[in-house]
Amino acid sequence: MILVTGGAGFIGSHLVADLVASGQAARVFDDLSSGKRENLAGLRGVELVEASLVDAAALERACAGVTTIYHLAACPSVPKSFDEPAFCHAVNATGTLHVAMAAARAKVRRVVFASSCAIYGNTGDVAVAETRPPQPKSPYAAQKLLGEHYLNDYGAAHGFTTVSLRFFNVFGPRQDPSSPYSGVISIFCERLLRGEAITIHGDGRQTRDFVAVADVVQALRLAAKEPGVVHGSVWNVATGRSRTLLELHAALAALVGGAPPPCHGPARAGDIVRSAADITAIQTNLGYRPRVGFTDALASTLDWYRMRAAAVAQAVDKRGATPRSGGKA
């Protein structure tokens, strides 16, 4: 049995869909705080355990019969980790310790951990390799680094292999734009489709390596199945090509047929200015190859937000058209 923590979330639900498509059963452990049941709708053979990482006993029960854990559940936001540091620590750091403890008890074979490029801090324009000493600039980044250590230490002591994948900026369908903590592409897509102005925090020259969610799923699956993986391996998951937020805005504006230039607001605390990835190690060790072109992935992401907006409008129309029952004339 495979356990996916955070399997009802954005990346997790794409992973679960891929597992199901290849004939595997999956157990999802998720408290549905940002994940959604509907992200798993129509997927056969998926069991949902609705519980929190802070509940060590629930995690231990969910690990019964599990051979592989994909650990993706988290409070995945830099700003939120400043706003609510103790809460985020309980989920991201202590929660990951609970995953390590449960994996040890259940004699799990491998844990693949969704870590983050935030661990590197500001890297300048140099593509950062995994050998670079971590310089976390936010509680979120520090919690992810601690999570890597907990899993490595527990794995070494109890005989399971851990792989930490440091995701760069992931995007694609089902990324929720409704929270102030959401990824930039989901927010830009939704605002551009509504014809609303875009505000960029800072001058827009900050760079990101935007990686399509399908490529992240590719990396996760390879990390779980490659037999010769060395315990404690850490690999970047990205495309190897960074873009500025201004470039991103221009690419999306072109896809929607034009948009006014973005406005600019103050930079946010803990935001990384430059982010660039060296992906040689994961290419060499796992045979990972980014397959999805940036513009194609942006276009299919935009399509998904269009469909979502249409479904919401239809639901509102229906509610408006339905006569209220039980009301007095």
Ligand SMILES: NC(=O)c1ccc[n+]([C@@H]2O[C@H](COP(=O)([O-])OP(=O)(O)OC[C@H]3O[C@@H](n4cnc5c(N)ncnc54)[C@H](O)[C@@H]3O)[C@@H](O)[C@H]2O)c1
């Ligand atoms: N999206 C990115 O660009 C990105 C970049 C780097 C790392 N990551 C990491 O990838 C993972 C998945 O991120 P995502 O973008 O899919 O976010 P998401 O918010 O869509 O998914 C997180 C999932 O974890 C669940 N969750 C949160 N707290 C929980 C708790 N206490 N117990 C159980 N479940 C809980 C949520 O309900 C959600 O389903 C996270 O660990 C995140 O830190 C994401």
